Amino acid sequence: MISGLLFSISWIFIAFGLIGIYRFKNMYARLLVSSKIDTVAFITIIFALIFEAGLSPISIRLIIILIFILLTGPVSSHIITRSAYLNGIPLKDDDEI
Numbered sequence: 808m809i810s811g812l813l814f815s816i817s818w819i820f821i822a823f824g825l826i827g828i829y830r831f832k833n834m835y836a837r838l839l840v841s842s843k844i845d846t847v848a849f850i851t852i853i854f855a856l857i858f859e860a861g862l863s864p865i866s867i868r869l870i871i872i873l874i875f876i877l878l879t880g881p882v883s884s885h886i887i888t889r890s891a892y893l894n895g896i897p898l899k900d901d902d903e904i
Contacts (some may be wrong), residue, residue, distance in 0.1 A: 813855035
C-alpha cells in the first residue's frame with residue numbers, strides 16, 4: 808500500500824519535472840530541474856522499493872545505493888553546470904526578458 812503510493816508520488820515528481828524541462832528556455836534552469844527529478848524521484852522510488860522489500864538484505868543494499876546517489880548526484884550536476892559555464896554558455900539567453 809505504502810509502496811504503491813510512493814511510486815505514484817514519484818511519477819508525479821517526474822511529470823512535473825518533465826513539464827519544467829520543456830517550459831524553461833535557459834540551459835541552467837533545465838539542468839536544475841533535471842537534477843531535481845534525479846534526486847527527488849529517485850529517493851521516493853528507493854523508499855518505495857525498501858517498503859516493498861521489507862527488512863531484508865536487499866533493503867540494506869538499497870539504502871547504500873540511496874546514500875551513493877545522494878552524494879554523487881549533486882556533484883555530477885555541479886560538474887556539468889560548471890563545464891557549461893567555463894565553455895562560455897551564457898547564463899541568460901538573448902530572447903529572455
